Structure formats: C-alpha cells, structure tokens
Amino acid sequence: MTSQQLIRFAPSPRRVLLVLPDRVGEVAMATPFIRGLFARFPEAQIHLLMNRPLLPLLEGSPWLNHAHFHAPRDKTPEAKSARQQLLSELKAQEFDLAVMLPDSLRSAWLCFRADAKHRLGFSRNGRGLLLTDRVAVPNKIRGGYEPMPLCDYYAVLAAALGMAHPGDELQLFLVDHADAAVVQRLAGEGVRPEQPLVVLCPGAGFGASRYWPPERFAEVADQLVRRFGAAIVIPPGPGEEALAELVRDAMHEQCFLLTEPCLSLGELKSLIADADLLLGNDTGPRQFGRAFDTPLVTVFGPTEQRWTDTSYVRESIVKVNVPCGPCHKNVCPLEEQVCMTQVTVDAVVAACEEQLRPQL
Template sequence: MVIRIPNWLGDALMATPVYYNLCQKEKIYLFGPSPIVNLFKFFPNTEILYYEKGNTKKNLEILKPFKKEIGLLLTNSFSSAWLFFRAGIQERWGYAKDFRSFLLTRAIKPPRQKIHQRDYYLYLLKALGLPYEYKELLLPLDEKIVEMAKAFLKELKDKPFVIIAPGAAYGPAKMWPKEYYKELASNLVKKGFTVIVVGSLKEKEVGAFIKDGKKEIYNFCGKTNLNEVAGIFSLAKAVISNDSGLMHLAAALKVPQIAIFGSTDPEKTGPLNKKAIVLKANLSCSPCFKRTCKYEHYNCLKSISPKEVLEALEKLIS
C-alpha cells in the first residue's frame, strides 16, 4: 500500500497510528516531503518514497512501479488524487473532498462531527474496512539517532535541559510572544536548567532574542534536521511550545510537555500525550482559527503569563 502522508509535520505525526496499524498487516510505502517522511523510516515493514513539490514528472516516475498497489490518500487535495490517477495506481482511496471523488475508486464522506485530527485519519481506515485499533501517536527512533543527539549535546555535559519551540508555521495567532519566551527561559536558567531553543531558520532571530547572550541558553534554530530534533527531544526534561508540528513531535515521543494554544482548538489538534499540560485562555473570540488576530490584540496568547507556564512545568516534572 502506498500512503500519501500529510504535508504538514503536525498532521503527519497525528497520522502515525495509521502507519502503525497498516504496517502490522503488510508492507507500506510512505510517500511525502523528504524532511517529514524521513522521520518515519524506522517504522517496521515500511519503505520511504520522496514526494517533490512541483516536480510532477519525478513524482510520476517514483510512483510508476506501484500501479498494482492500493493508494491511500491522507491528504485532502485534488492534486494528490490527480497525481495517483495519472500514475496509474489502480486503487485510489481517500476522502471525498476538493471535488476529487471522480478520481477515487473508493471515496469516503468525511465525518460530520468535530473530532481530533488523529481520529479524522483513523475514521478513514475504519470506513475503508482497514485495521484501526491502535490509536496512540508513536515515533520509533533508531539508537543511532539518539546517539547522534547525545553527540550534538556533549557541551551540556549531561545537565538537565528544557526545550523551547517558539515557532508555528500557521502564523502569529498561534505564537506565544517572544518576550514571554525570553522571560520564561531566563527563569528556567535561574531554576538550574539549561534551555535549548529549536526551530527552523525562520526562528533563528527569535532564538537569538530568547538566548540574549546567556551561556546556559542554546539557540539551535536552523542547525538541526527533524531526525536530530527528535533525538534531542527524546533526551529532554520537557518541551514547551505553541500548537505546532514540534508540539506533536513531543507528543509522539511521550516527552513531558506544555502546549500553549491561541487561535486553535485543543479538542481538534491538542497534544495526544498523557504527559502534556495544555494552557489556553477561555476568551469569547477564541478559537478563531485565524492566522492573525482580527482585533490585533492577541489576548488569547498574551493572557497566558510566563509565571503560569513555569508553574505548570514545575507541576509536570515534580
């Protein structure tokens, strides 16, 4: 079975129960963007295929040997179904969305009720008569990944560390203020922790702002790939983040975590982790699901103080 995984890190991680349920029964091929799909190469009975955005010719070549496989689309887009159709994959299964039903050999109507994104993916398996019993997020890591992370962190000399992930690809309405993260990081240092800031190159300046020259704070933004970040997460005392892909990475690795929510809804995309504490302000305008605050005050985020986050963390790891 060829599985077109979601394009976003968080969604791809919330779909990990799908990969696990299916790889227990047969060999699966996970097809998705290279930085994300590489995270899943340690699933059993699984092979990785690289999707290249904008390169239809290359993608068709990659899919050519799998015409007799079932193609399962976890993406909702017309373009992903069109690609599987053009590649000649005989069975194309997925949700009836984005006017693509005529391209699918089995088109499933999406659930009407509000459910968690993880359950949205599992609902598809159930509707298709595929195994869906396993529901936990998970991410198998090879020991080499963990050893690589330890080598990366050798300067810390085994000191306990807390990870801060200040980014969110969706937009500012999901991002706790950088000034709050800076204050939190400073207070964590006072409590005896080393702090590691992680993210992409986009967060490099924010990481430098949070570090503010303190030797106990490390800015790794833009310096690691996702597999390295996963290894570092697995060794952390805790992870503090916005509602982001890295939040779901912490959840899949069962790392103690604080998740700060603004414009989005924890009931739909909250961390599925028994070691998670979700912090959210109950405002009348939230969740709005907007990228930016239409009132321009971002009170849903600003009303969650660094002190509140620190107290939640102490409760979590005490």
Template sequence: MKIAIFLPNWIGDAVMATPALRAIRQQFTGSEIVTIQKPYVADVLEGLDFVDRKIAWETKQKLVPQVRFLNQLRRERFDVAVLFPNSFRSAWMSFLAGIPRRIGISRDSRHWLLTDPIPMKNRSEPHPAIDEYLRIATYLIERSQEEAKVPLPLSRSMSLSVTAAEQKRWQLFLDKQSPEFKSLPMICLNPGGAFGAAKHWPTAHFAELARRIAMELKRSVLVVCGPAEKAEALEIVKQAKHPMVASLAAEPPHLGLTKAAIRQAELLVTTDSGPRHFAAPFQVPVVTLFGPTHILWSETFYEHGKHLQLDLDCGPCQQRVCPLGHHRCMKDLGANQVFQAVVSLLNQSSTNAA
C-alpha cells in the first residue's frame, strides 16, 4: 500500500502530529509512506524515520506550479490519502489527484470530497489538536486489513530529532560565545508567534525575566527566534543588559538550530507558538505563556510543562489582535509571575532527578 499523509501547515501542529505519524509507521511497516507538506514543516521533522519520502507543496503558488504539483501526485498513484489539515484545499487536491481513499475530519464543506469522513467534534468546545491527529490515525489503523500492531489508544508522546548538520550549526554558534556563557546551565526564551500580535508577551517583560534568570539563578539565557522575531530578540538582549543574555538573531534562520538549542536547554520559556512544542520531545521543562488562545486547543499533556494564563472576562478570545486594544491578557502577566514559575519548575526537575 502507498500512503500519502498531508501534514499540518503550522510548526507546532506538525510536532503534535508526530505521535500519529509514528503509529501509522508502526502499523504499516511494509507500506510506502510519503508526507506532503510545506518546506519549513519538512525542516522541523528532519531526522525522523517515520516516512519514506517527503514531497514539498507550496500552497500559495500560482496556477501553473499547482498543476505541475497535481500531476506529480497523480503519477505517484497513492492508495490512501490521510488528511491531517482540516482545509478544503488538501481534500480538493487529493480528490483531483485521483487518490481512491481519502480520510479526514468532515468539516469546512469538504464532506463530499472524502471517502472516509470522520465526524467533526463541536467546534465551540476546545479539544486538543494532538488528539484529533491521533483520532485520524486510529481510524486508519482500525479499518485496515492488517491486524493491529500498535496498542490502542495511541500514545501522545511527541518525537523530534536533531541531525548531525543541525548539531554542527549549534556547535558553531556555541564556539562564538564566552567560556562563562558555555559553562552555565542555559535557559531558552522564545518570543513572538506566527498567529498574531495578541500572542506576544511584551519585550520589556522578556528582558526583565532574562536579567533575573542571569543574575539570580546564575544561568545563561538564549533568546531563540525566527526571521520575524529577530528585532525583538535583539531588543530583549539590549534591555536585559547582562553579558549572560544572548540571542540567535545574528545567525542565519534555521529551525534545526532552534531545535538543537532547545534540546540543550535546562528549561524553555515561550509564548504559545510553534517552538514551544520542541521542548516535550526532548524532555525539556517548559513554561508556556497563554494570552488569547485557549490552552486546551494545543494541550499535549506534557508532565514537565507549566501553563500560565490570566483569568480575564474578555478571554481567551482566540483573536489575532486584541479586539479591545488593551492586550491585558499578556501585558498584565508580569515578569515576576513567570520568574516564580521558572523557579518552581526548576525545583521540580531537580527533585525528580534526585
């Protein structure tokens, strides 16, 4: 059997889909499994051995490249399409490609494009994305002609890998840092988020947190960042005014470098954005700052994670920009509250290690 798996378009969701990917690989050991995804999603999952091949799909390309991509899918002659995204586009493309069996959640008016529509849950009630991906994988496994090889219910444990090339990038960065920076335990900070400005924690708060971690906890602090957060990362370092606070802003953007940095970290403090999910696969404790988004949508049930969210009448609103203009859900979440969460999680980790 030849299986096409359409992966989610968001970095964090791609990581949350790894338990489902792993289960499909374990069940269909003799099948060819090919993922279809945006190029940066492939970068996140580089190094994992859950699939045989990857096909890049630039969804925003013009008509001619899209027709070429469709013809490529037709030539592959897939038997099954597994659709992790809930988009109409992924169902439409798998339909046009002539894939005879198409499995996905029935929503966004795409029911007629699916041969195996899985009932949609109530969208007004938050439910974890990781469980939705596992629900699709479970459906495929339970309805396959092969005897189940993986125990049900499926594990929520997420997976990531750091390749030799990615580790080399990290080592080259470390080689440029001071001996003291390299000698101290390191805590990573991850600002920003592709969702929108409403997820951002104030730069001044991050800077105060970084300074307190460096001064009071005697740790080095590294601000990780993507291209959109470079200016913010530089500003955090500038405002922190401490030699043990650095950033990746001067490095060529690469998700593999961020993965390697977080794997090396003692702890991660992050907004509710994609790199937040890099911590759990590497068993790195993580403090996640939630503002406009409901915690349950991206809950992964990671035992070494701590969620912080203020209880406000206006939230969580799920809006990309604060509709009331005050952004209290993030601005009122103070650096001291986050610092105490960091200390608590560090103490918990040291107790568990003992």
C-alpha cells in the first residue's frame, strides 16, 4: 500500500499493538497519535509496547491498561529468556493489527514473529518484506530525508488507518504521588513558594554536541536570580549529574541541584508542570513543557528544529544559522562548535525575560 491507501478491516480489529519510540521526547510527541488511535478503535483492546524505563512518562494516562516491555538486547541467557517470554506474550494476544511508530528493523521483525495479521509501518531500513501494509516514506529525497515535524510524520500512518490528522497538542498526565514528592522535595531544599520557579535542564541525550556551555547557563541563571528572584532548580537525568554540577559550580547565586537522588520521570513531569519557565537544550523534557503549557526557552545547536516543530506558542527558540549546520553529529568535528558558541548569554537572557515577564 501507499500512504494514500487505507487498510480495509473486516471485521474491525479486536486487538491492536502499538509499538512506541525509544526516546523520551519522541514518546511525548507520539501522544497525539496514541490519543487518535484509541478514538479510531474505541472497541479494540489496544496494547502498548515500550521501553520499561519510559513507563512513568505515560503514567496517569488512560492508555496503559495493556503494556508490554522490550527485553534487553544483550546476549546473556537472561536477556534471551526475556525476549522469548515477550514473544510468547505477544503471540498469545493474536493481534489483528500492529502499528510501528519507530522505523527500526527490530520493531518490524518482532511484530512479524508475533504473527500480527496486519503490520503497518513506514517502508524503510530494509524492513518492507516484514510489513503487510507498507506506507511510503513521505519526506524521502535524494540522499536522505527532508525534515518534517514528527507529529506530521506519524500522521501519515494515521491517514493509512483512516484517522484524521491527530494534531500536535502533546498530552501527558500528572499523578498525585509524584506531585506530592516534588512539593516535599522543593520545600526541603529551601525553595520558597513565592519565588518564580525556573527549571534548568543543561543536558541532552543526543550527545555532547547539543550542550550549550555550562558556564553560559550559569551566567543566565545568575541574571534570572538577580532580576526576578528566581529559584533555579536543576534536575539532571541519569548520567547528567556531572554536567549539572558544572553549572552549579559556575554560578555565583544560589541554585538547587536535585541529585541525591535524581528525580524520577514522573517527578520531573510534576516539576516542569509547576515551573514558570523551563530553560534548556533541545532535549526530551522540553516536550514536557509543551504538554503542560509551561513557557520554554530552548537553545538549539546541531539539530534540525523542524523535526520537533509544533504549533506551541509559549516557546522561544534561540539559535544561530551556521554554514555547517544542522549537522546532527554527536560530536562536533570542528575546532570550535560555532552553532553553540555563537549563541550568546544576552540572547538567552532576553528570551527568558520575554517568557517570564507576562507571568510576574
């Protein structure tokens, strides 16, 4: 099939498997599609297949009644046993339809081995023969792919299922226990309720090339404390603790570093939902801000902005256009990473002021 053709179901699917992306930000950007899929098949039993660490991301949603989790990819006997168990679980469900949001060969191979009757996904990465319903890649051009918003990319799969465009309004949910834990944590750290709450996320899972220099984040944070009396809260993800400490150590004003322990994904949702501003690089928590209508300031470097564009209006993007970008390299091969070093402190402070002032 092509992206203009519809799958014909007779009867309508009783059981549907939706394979979710592997990254935090991509799962958040998939939420319009998830919402639309449940509306498209209201009588079906819809199962989600995802990475277990991402479960708190969707906690509180009405979509988690049936969840399965990817097995480890290593070659240990335990991992092999877990993969076999997962396959048995999926086969037992006798899925009428499997929809793959990731473009990976792994997702297609798993749905093929699970004997899903219809297997829908984009025909790329050599997996076309494993799909029963192949959707043409909408943005393929000579030598690569034309950037397009991820929500629009998923909408092409939606069209093949007879769904309207799901839109790009991200939807995440809060849970009481995470909300309470964050309130208690902030009070224990000494954050005063009357202070403007600025959450600073200096990391990025993509790689070091996406980091704006920590000393510049520190300088911006100092100015926000002095001008607005802001409480600067830094909640690093796993493996980002050292980077967060660099920001703290470069600051002259007080900040609150949440590392002992780090917040869970559920707690991070609650923190960002309550924030007056989220400042950071192009990284997963940015999508939390969009879902909870939190004002955002995002520093862009080597990544293409168009992949993650939405119609969200309470975000200021700070970037410079350079001849070598966007390159999407994990590590910059140049002596100076100009796409990041040319982003000035003054430009980021001005963007933060633009987002903060209407709320104060």
